[in-house]
Amino acid sequence: MGQKKDLTGSEKSKIVRYLAEACSSLKIAKLLKRDHRTIKRFIQNSQQGRKKRVEKPRRKITAHELRKVKRAAAKMPLATSLAIFQSCNITGVPKSTRCAILRDMAKVRKAERQPPLNKTHKLKRQDWAKKYLKTDFSKVLWTDEMRVSLDGPDGWARGWIGKGQRAPVPLRRQQGGGGVLVWAGIIKGELVGPFRVEDGVKLNSQSYCKFLEDTFFKQWYRKKSASFKKNMIFMQDNAPSHASKYSTAWLARKGIKEEKLMTWPPCSPDLNPIENLWSIIKCEIYKEGKQYTSLNSVWEAVVAAARNVDGEQIKTLTESMDGRLLSVLAKKGGYIGR
Numbered sequence: 466m467g468q469k470k471d472l473t474g475s476e477k478s479k480i481v482r483y484l485a486e487a488c489s490s491l492k493i494a495k496l497l498k499r500d501h502r503t504i505k506r507f508i509q510n511s512q513q514g515r516k517k518r519v520e521k522p523r524r525k526i527t528a529h530e531l532r533k534v535k536r537a538a539a540k541m542p543l544a545t546s547l548a549i550f551q552s553c554n555i556t557g558v559p560k561s562t563r564c565a566i567l568r569d570m571a572k573v574r575k576a577e578r579q580p581p582l583n584k585t586h587k588l589k590r591q592d593w594a595k596k597y598l599k600t601d602f603s604k605v606l607w608t609d610e611m612r613v614s615l616d617g618p619d620g621w622a623r624g625w626i627g628k629g630q631r632a633p634v635p636l637r638r639q640q641g642g643g644g645v646l647v648w649a650g651i652i653k654g655e656l657v658g659p660f661r662v663e664d665g666v667k668l669n670s671q672s673y674c675k676f677l678e679d680t681f682f683k684q685w686y687r688k689k690s691a692s693f694k695k696n697m698i699f700m701q702d703n704a705p706s707h708a709s710k711y712s713t714a715w716l717a718r719k720g721i722k723e724e725k726l727m728t729w730p731p732c733s734p735d736l737n738p739i740e741n742l743w744s745i746i747k748c749e750i751y752k753e754g755k756q757y758t759s760l761n762s763v764w765e766a767v768v769a770a771a772r773n774v775d776g777e778q779i780k781t782l783t784e785s786m787d788g789r790l791l792s793v794l795a796k797k798g799g800y801i802g803r
Contacts, residue, residue, distance in 0.1 A: 472499070472507055480507060526566060530555055538571045539627040574626040579735070579800055586732050587798025593730040594790040602786040605698045605727065606652040610662070611743045613750065613767055614644035615757045645764045648676070649771070651739050652697070654780035657685050659771050661764055668704075670711035682719065694720065700727040702737065735801050736789055738782035745778070746770045 472480070476497055483493045490508055494501040526534075533553040541549055546563035550556070558566075582590075646668070650657035660680035666672055686694070699721045701707040716726060734740050749770035750763065757763040792801040 472503065477507065480504060481511075484508070526555070526558070526562075531566070534566060535570045535627070538567065539630065542626050542630065543574070571627045580732055582732055582799065586730070589730040590733060590736070590793050590798040593728065593733075593736075594793045597727070598790055600698070600786075602783060603653045604696045605700055605783070605786075606650045606657065607700050607737055607739045607783065608648065608650040608657075609702060609737060609739045609743070610668075610704075611647045611649075611746075612644045613647060613747070613763050615760070615763055617751045617754070617756065645760050645767070647764075647767055648680070649739065649742070650681070651742060651779050651783060653783055654776035656742075656771060656774060656779055657681065659767060660684075664760060668706045670706050670709040670715075673706040674712055674715045698725055698727050700729065700737070702729050702734075703731060736793065738785055738789075741782050742774065742779070745774055749773065 476499070479497060480493055483496065488496070490504045491501055494504045497504070530553065534549060534555070537549045537552045538544070541552065544552075546560060546567055549567070550558055550563055645664070646662035647659045648662060649659040658680070660676075662668065662676060666676075668676070689697075699716070706712060713722075713726070716722065730736070746767060750766040755766075757766065789801055793799070
């Protein structure tokens with residue numbers, strides 16, 4: 466009868482049943498063909514039971530400290546329980562106690578992906594949809610910037626939000642914050658770019674126009690036919706560097722003015738199909754939690770991912786515009802799914 470190390474779950478169940486039938490440990494060992502010492506050890510361990518948990522004394526929180534915690538939770542949306550208590554100079558409180566206290570006055574939330582739309586925003590989105598409802602979107606160049614970092618997208622972690630408060634909206638940075646700023650455009654089934662904004666350059670009106678001149682106009686637009694240029698509609702969002710008088714006048718001198726420059730409603734990233742392209746690229750460059758050690762390496766990854774996006778994928782995005790306009794009208798200016 467060979468000695469084995471561990472009892473299986475089935476064997477343990479049988480031992481319990483045999484004990485209930487008043488079998489001795491020796492008889493059980495023979496029935497299971499296991500070493501007698503293994504059976505005795507299991508029975509002894511089972512009879513000892515679990516040790517009682519020793520309750521540690523918990524720090525008591527005063528009513529004054531509770532009020533401080535409530536104020537701090539309201540002022541520090543999405544903060545951790547530790548950060549909230551430390552801001553109140555309350556130390557020595559275990560995490561379980563901190564969370565139990567905060568549950569009475571707050572809840573754990575994630576940042577909202579999109580800013581709330583007010584009545585004016587919704588009306589402007591509806592007016593925009595009505596204006597361009599009969600547009601041939603195959604002639605529209607959709608443009609945007611994207612910032613990529615070394616460690617992955619700027620997804621905010623969960624944190625505590627006071628009851629009755631809204632979760633804040635994460636800032637979609639086009640300036641600062643490190644990483645590489647990328648500009649690109651899509652039209653019909655074609656990808657324009659991507660082009661890299663020089664590191665350290667802040668995109669104001671002047672630098673934005675210079676960037677377009679050195680990249681978009683010299684490397685792509687100038688190669689197009691006169692008939693293409695005549696019919697193309699240029700879309701850009703309302704970032705300050707885009708919508709300024711300087712940039713508008715500069716684009717007008719390039720022939721992009723009036724009906725050739727698309728107006729854009731506020732708070733409307735969901736209406737721009739290139740946002741979906743950014744999602745495709747980010748999923749590719751950050752898959753399996755990949756991180757980067759230099760700005761050049763993350764830029765090379767963006768270029769490689771962009772090359773892998775075929776024309777049919779881009780065409781699917783640009784052809785989705787008719788449906789987006791109908792959706793925003795059906796939702797009376799509200800956000801649509803992208």
